[in-house]
Amino acid sequence: MSAVRLWWSLVRHAHGGSRLPAVLAVTAFAVTTWVVLTVAGGVQAFQARAELPGAEEIYPFLSWVAVALLVVPTATLGAAAARLTVARRDVRLARLRLAGATSGQTTLIALLDAGAQALTGAVAGIVLDLAALPAVARLRFQGRTFDVAELRLGAGPVLVAVAAVLAVALLSCAVSLRRVSLTPLGVAQRVPQPGLSWARVLPVLLLGGAFVVAFNAGSVLLGLGTVVGALVLVGLLAGAFAVFNLVGPLLVSVLGRVVGARARSVETLLAGRRMSEDPRSVWRSVGGISLVTFVAGCLSVTPGMTQGGDPADHVLTDIGTGAALTLVISAVLAAVSTGVTQASRVLDSRERYRTLHLAGTDLAVLHAARARETWIPLVVTMGGAGALALLIVSPVLGLLRTAPVGVVWFLGCALAGAALVLLAARASRPLVEACASR
Template sequence: MTAAAPSSTPGSVPAPVPDARPAGAFATAVHLAPLFARRRDGDRLALALPVAAFAVVTALLLVVLGGAQAFFGWDDDLAFTYEAFAIIAVVLLVVPLATVGASAARLAARRRDERLASLRLLGATTGTITVLTVLEAAATALVGAVVGVAGYAVLAPVVGLLRFRGEALGAQMWVPWWWLPLAVLGVGLLAAASAVVGLRAVVVTPLGVRTRQRAGTAHWVRVVIAVGVLLGGMVVMQMLGVLGNLGGVVAIIGALAAIFGGMLLALDALGPWFVRVRARRQARKAQTVPRLLAARMVLEDPKAAWRQVSGVAMTSFVGVFGAVGLALTQTTSTEGMDPDEQWLMQDISTGVLVTVAISFLMVACSVGINQAAGTLDRAAVHVSLDRLGVPRSVMSEASRRAVMSALWMVAGGSALCAAVLIFPLVGMAIFVQPIAIVTALAVFAAGFLAVRGAAALSARLVPGILARPERVL
């Protein structure tokens, strides 16, 4: 490894030194990778979590793509309608799937930040650190993706039992064989890109990473972006008729897909700012130790706190569309319709239920991995509080409050954004239908239970951390 250039200021951190020998950096990283992969017992769960998440992401991604491509095999008058619904469902599900995959990659990167920072302080070049990060992130993702392909092979026949237009999907659920390596490669690239983005803190401020002095940030610009996307979506929804005249049905479907996907990304950008503002207010008004600790946990890293509940935000957004879709099928009279149109009404209900079910699988995966990651990341804090004599019940309550404090507002806000976007298309009458209300409440209840259950499971990691405090650096 090439030593970093010395700094003129005593005690300062060496500035990043570009690697003049890329081949040397790659060879060094390859030699370090096996040693770097030898994790201690306390880190094995941190390795298993992202692998499991990548497996779920890959399996669900292939299932979603398989179901969507099945709809493109029809060529009658209603074929285009089914294709439109398939595109919308893919957008509503692929964006959250990508978010879960990125969260898994960030978890894997965060768990090795300290070791990377130590290498950086010892003189490892930026090139060596970057190559080492990409190799480990890609290897973790590829292992999970291969497991996910096996999971898809198990799920595809089960999902193939679903009936659309009176017939089971069956073999139509199988995607072309060459899609499989592309999916694995895509998941690996997503992990590598997310890891490199997260590497900036290690390269720029390795001493801050090593001494746990990183402060989470969430800039107000996120609010401007999210509001801009929402207002732009509302304007486009009002102009769907004009778009239809200019570009036909294809333009309308493209606009809807862009609006829904853009809003999901905007919600993911807005969330950290919202939880930071709320935590600041709670910290000022806290009257008990658990409330104060919970607020400080959120302020330590608002982005990490948001990721612990972001799955519910995404599902609430999708759930509103599911509730509206079910209400439309219940309120639309089938009298005078031909058999194909009657099948369409029934198939919309089936598609809505499948979409919501997949979104719940993503919620379970997302909240599970992010809350466990949060517990592992706060291991040193738990050990310090335990040594200071803080009761474990107080730590558990603080962790629970840190997760649940903003959940109501997060879920309600995302559902409101979905309602605002879809209101110009369906009007208020659909939202007050009993089936729509019941579906929305069921989505909220299931999402809250998933978060609460994941919080309870992640709390079980604390006794193991406190039992072996010497393993926390």
């Protein structure tokens, strides 16, 4: 049987809970595509307005700053969608390998799975973008609302966005397949994954050095032109995002070992073991909110930048509007990522929950362990995100004294994000009970 026919047979014979991961992945890809198209439409509109006589040239720069703040959370959600229920898929593919399927066949099956879900989600995202355009066009920038035609992308940019979503999905899937191709027996027997390397810390040092150099050479960079300064700022913001997303799993792994070593209860011991054994999964469940905390921290100085200016100066008003809009989009990404990942982690761990329950572990203990493996890394990673954001905006940190409302923004987003994660974890409790009882 060919790989395509085998994949189609597996899709057709998926029932009940087996189809839930696909639904979750399609939802995540749809939101990812919608955000990409919406942000790209905004950049297009500001670029077009900047070419009009007498237009302010700062708006394209500000739109690219927003892109820098959103590009990593968006890519993270797309990659998380491609890796949904990795454990279940790896086991299924490993069994196919042990039954005689070649590495090429299992790779093609997995890529077809990820590609079909990404393409379906991308189409749904395009429909969602078209439906939301009239509402987005009502936003006021530069003293007027948008025309829908300003925000609507042409066929070329839409195809590029769809191709980018597909590329993220296929690349993430291909990277996660290496373990199945190399050790199908180990995957089938659930051999633990190798630990994370401390080399992940190296980009932090490089980014810190780049930040110090850019800060000390600020006047030189501005002397080279606004475009150069903008590129440096956008690069630093995107780099800070990417670095935090890279170091996050390592931080969770270390935290899990510390929690497990100092555990004084079964619940805490289970939580620590889970955090250290699968830090990537734990990070994906809290990383979205941590990144929102980072965005909120970076934008906390915005009220201070816009305070005290001429009320007729719509640039200052628009900076505040853009900051609020960026936070809303980040929150939407985080909400979808959190809900999808929490459910996905339960499905990935169904055998673990079932085994523990059959061994006599009470459901209340399982729920308590899940709660601790969620809120412990959540508090630590959000603290790290806030500290990193304050480091980025440290040159203008004095603006928080002139406009304390920025602190309210920051704390409000952090508390709302934490509540969202805990709510998503609690909402998946019935799924835990169903998996444990089967």
